[in-house]
Amino acid sequence: MNKNHGKTKNELLDYQTERIKLLIAEMVECCEDRKFYESRKFDLPYAEIKCLMLFNGEHYLTVKDMAQKLDVAKSRVTKLVKNLMNKELLQQINDPMDARVRLISLTSNGSELAREIDTFQTDIHQQLLLKMEPTERKNALVYLETLRSAMEEVKEKLV
Amino acid sequence: MNKNHGKTKNELLDYQTERIKLLIAEMVECCEDRKFYESRKFDLPYAEIKCLMLFNGEHYLTVKDMAQKLDVAKSRVTKLVKNLMNKELLQQINDPMDARVRLISLTSNGSELAREIDTFQTDIHQQLLLKMEPTERKNALVYLETLRSAMEEVKEKLV
DNA sequence: ATATATTGTTCATACTATGAATAAAAATCA
DNA sequence: TGATTTTTATTCATAGTATGAACAATATAT
Numbered sequence: 001m002n003k004n005h006g007k008t009k010n011e012l013l014d015y016q017t018e019r020i021k022l023l024i025a026e027m028v029e030c031c032e033d034r035k036f037y038e039s040r041k042f043d044l045p046y047a048e049i050k051c052l053m054l055f056n057g058e059h060y061l062t063v064k065d066m067a068q069k070l071d072v073a074k075s076r077v078t079k080l081v082k083n084l085m086n087k088e089l090l091q092q093i094n095d096p097m098d099a100r101v102r103l104i105s106l107t108s109n110g111s112e113l114a115r116e117i118d119t120f121q122t123d124i125h126q127q128l129l130l131k132m133e134p135t136e137r138k139n140a141l142v143y144l145e146t147l148r149s150a151m152e153e154v155k156e157k158l159v
Numbered sequence: 160m161n162k163n164h165g166k167t168k169n170e171l172l173d174y175q176t177e178r179i180k181l182l183i184a185e186m187v188e189c190c191e192d193r194k195f196y197e198s199r200k201f202d203l204p205y206a207e208i209k210c211l212m213l214f215n216g217e218h219y220l221t222v223k224d225m226a227q228k229l230d231v232a233k234s235r236v237t238k239l240v241k242n243l244m245n246k247e248l249l250q251q252i253n254d255p256m257d258a259r260v261r262l263i264s265l266t267s268n269g270s271e272l273a274r275e276i277d278t279f280q281t282d283i284h285q286q287l288l289l290k291m292e293p294t295e296r297k298n299a300l301v302y303l304e305t306l307r308s309a310m311e312e313v314k315e316k317l318v
Numbered sequence: 319a320t321a322t323a324t325t326g327t328t329c330a331t332a333c334t335a336t337g338a339a340t341a342a343a344a345a346t347c348a
Numbered sequence: 349t350g351a352t353t354t355t356t357a358t359t360c361a362t363a364g365t366a367t368g369a370a371c372a373a374t375a376t377a378t
Contacts, residue, residue, distance in 0.1 A: 013288065016296055021284040023303045028190050030310040031183065037317055045364060063326055073367055078327055080365095100325040100374050124313055125180040129172065131309035136302070137175055143295070143302040144182045150290035151189040154283055158196055204333060222357055232336050237358055239334095259343050259356040 034124065042117055044087075051080050052089060052106070052114045060103040062095075089113060193283065201276055203246075210239050211248060211265070211273045212280075219262040221254075248272060 039046045047070075054061060054069050063081065067074045081104055084090040089110030095101035106114055129137050198205045206229075213220060213228050222240065226233045240263055243249040248269035254260035265273055288296050 013285065016288055016300060017281055017285045019300055020288060020303070021280065023300070023307055024186075024190065024284070027183075027303070027307050027310060028187055030307070030314055031187050033314060034317070047365060064324085072365085074326060075328080075368075076366055098325085098375070102326075121180065122176055124317070125183070126172065126176045127313045127316075128306070128309050129175055129179060131312055132305060136305060139298070140302040140306050141175060141178055141182070143299040144179070144186075144306065146291060146295060147287070147299050147303065148182055148186050148189070150287050151186060153290055154286045155189055155192060157286075158193070158283070206334060223355085231334085233357065234337075234359075235335055241358095257344070257356085261357075 038117070038120070041120070042113065044113075045083075047076075048080055048084055048087075048089075049117060051077075051084060052110060052117065055106050055110075055114055056118060060105050062101050062103065066104070084110070197276070197279070200279070201272065203272075204242075206235075207239055207243055207246075207248075208276060210236075210243060211269060211276065214265050214269075214273055215277060219264050221260050221262065225263070243269070 035046045038049060042049060044052075050070060051066065054066055058065075061069075063074055063077045066077045066081070070077065081090055081092065085092065088107055090104055091107050091110075092102040092104045095103050132140060194205045197208060201208060203211075209229060210225065213225055217224075220228075222233055222236045225236045225240070229236065240249055240251065244251065247266055249263055250266050250269075251261040251263045254262050291299060
């Protein structure tokens with residue numbers, strides 16, 4: 001009666017492991033497709049979209065700030081800002097307090113586009129929730145949070 | 160008593176929307192970090208890791224097969240296979256049935272590495288589950304599945 | 319005043335990926 | 349059978365994502 005207990009338990013865990021592996025992979029792929037879609041929709045490389053999104057709530061950012069927020073090298077930010085300035089979506093002025101620093105901000109075009117993109121992103125996430133029943137929504141968030149912290153914990157041990 | 164009902168409801172939804180947006184972004188970032196870690200650990204660009212993983216359960220694959228499974232252009236696969244052949248992890252023979260086709264398979268080195276990588280990937284996903292209580296595991300999977308299908312549904316309408 | 323640290327740029331390099339052009343072989347059909 | 353079309357894979361030009369070393373200019377600390 002108890003003979004297979006250990007084995008059965010492991011079988012369940014193995015099954016769940018394969019399942020979570022697949023589910024996470026599918027979700028991540030879905031997110032990548034969304035990024036690709038946004039890129040096309042707004043006619044901007046995704047890295048540049050992420051750049052614009054940094055200015056939600058912040059008026060001025062320096063290259064260093066942006067590099068930190070995006071978690072990329074400063075040289076990458078230099079390039080991205082240059083591209084976005086060519087597209088007249090960003091502008092920069094010299095910091096009157098420190099001649100090394102450039103203060104980067106959205107142009108009015110950039111501001112408008114950033115708002116559009118933000119609205120779009122919020123909208124599709126809201127659609128996600130609306131696909132579920134109100135009770136499901138709450139639970140989905142709770143378990144997603146559980147999963148997220150589990151992921152962070154596992155990650156910590158890795159690095 | 161009923162005056163603020165609609166407003167309160169929207170406030171909840173807005174809050175949940177911001178929350179799910181953030182949670183998904185954090186999870187995706189976590190997954191990206193994991194890819195980066197794997198790349199370093201196994202000393203292979205991640206695209207090449209994905210290539211090797213295609214051979215779990217399949218002995219021979221053609222360039223076309225691989226392109227379909229990876230969802231990339233054939234020319235990309237040609238390049239990746241060439242790289243992996245230089246590293247002696249993949250090998251190819253001509254299909255005796257069709258002179259256009261190359262049958263690609265793992266070398267014994269490649270086979271060993273692919274097994275190692277698979278073990279690693281399974282292991283970290285199992286660790287994820289082990290961070291949770293058994294009941295939580297089941298629920299997390301259920302709601303992850305709910306979320307995944309919601310994401311697919313939203314995606315369908317997009318494209 | 320000098321040494322050190324910070325900020326941002328340029329450049330070489332590597333990885334991910336696409337799509338057009340092409341060559342070779344196979345399948346179709348006339 | 350011979351001509352046409354399709355399929356398979358490669359090469360090449362191009363673009364996007366990203367890093368890190370070397371550097372110049374400026375600020376800070378000693």
